[in-house]
Amino acid sequence: MSTLRVGGVPGPAGYDSPAIVTLTPPSPTHAGEADAAPIPSGAPATGVTTPSRLRLVLPRRGAVERDHAETVFRALAEGRWAGAPRRVKVYGLNATWLGDLEVGGRTLGVTLKQTVPAPGVFAALRALSPRRRSVRQWRGARRLRALRIPVGSPILLARGVVQGRPCDWLLLERVPGVDLLSHLALDDLSVQEQHDAAKKAGAIVNRIDSYGWFNRDTKLSNLIRTPDGEITLIDTVDIQRRPGRRVRMLRAMLYEAIGHGVLPRRPLLMRCLRAAVEEPRDAWRALEREALRIKDPVPRGQMTPRSVRA
Helix, strand or coil: CEEEEECCCCCCCHHHCCEEEEECCCCCCCCCCCCCCCCCCCCCCCCCCCCEEEEEEECCCCHHHHHHHHHHHHHHHCCCECCCCEEEEEECCEEEEEEEEEECCEEEEEEEEEECCCCCHHHHHHHCCCCCHHHHHHHHHHHHHHCCCCECCEEEEEEEEECCEEEEEEEEECCCCEEHHHHHHHCCCCHHHHHHHHHHHHHHHHHHHHCCCEECCCCHHHEEECCCCCEEECCCCCEECCCCCHHHHHHHHHHHHHHCCCCCCHHHHHHHHHHHCCCHHHHHHHHHHHHHCCCCCCCCCCCCCCCEEC
């Protein structure tokens, strides 16, 4: 267990005063399994209902890339799944599945993300914007991949209709492995592997910023450690041209670790900082100040909140 001074823990002086909290590791979860939900009764055997009027939107350029996307798109539209894909996230009509598609006599591991806007005219108009979430993830992944930063590669973006609402289907190559948040919870890596993962996670932050970019969502759960020990970023929705934000990217890792009760040991934190910034001690102090501002470290959304006990 680790300790860190953070704000937002009720104490004698209320939420405005910092306190010492003990962080308890959560129950083990592998990548993508924390949000797992059963396929609803009455759904097709694959658990994926193909939207009506589905059409291929991206990629538009590159003959080889376009041909591959069209081949995969046909397999996707026809539901040629090798076994039932596993739904790992669901929020209303928005969902994410992991599965294997049978394409051209081989099996292709993929991640399928379905995005459907909320009801209403304005939400529907935003869903047609070229800056909608699925398009931003597509562009962000291609930008970072062009810089040789390891990311989950998009295969295609398709557009259809679900329950009368526009729907995006973003298909990406599935990244094998386990996310760093789960590795912290499981404590299943050797000391050398932990330090190697921390160094590579910091190096990704360094490289993104050195090229003048910024990723708002560099969380540990978005960093996958592959079987060969490499670290891959799987969420590229919020890639922005904003250099000088390394501490802000590191803060995203810290917040999630605190919220789930799996704060890394100090040597691992310093290993990550040394790989990410030129002045790790200054970054450490900056992160400590950020931690003091945390009002409620418990994460929101689909993942089960972890207890943070005073």
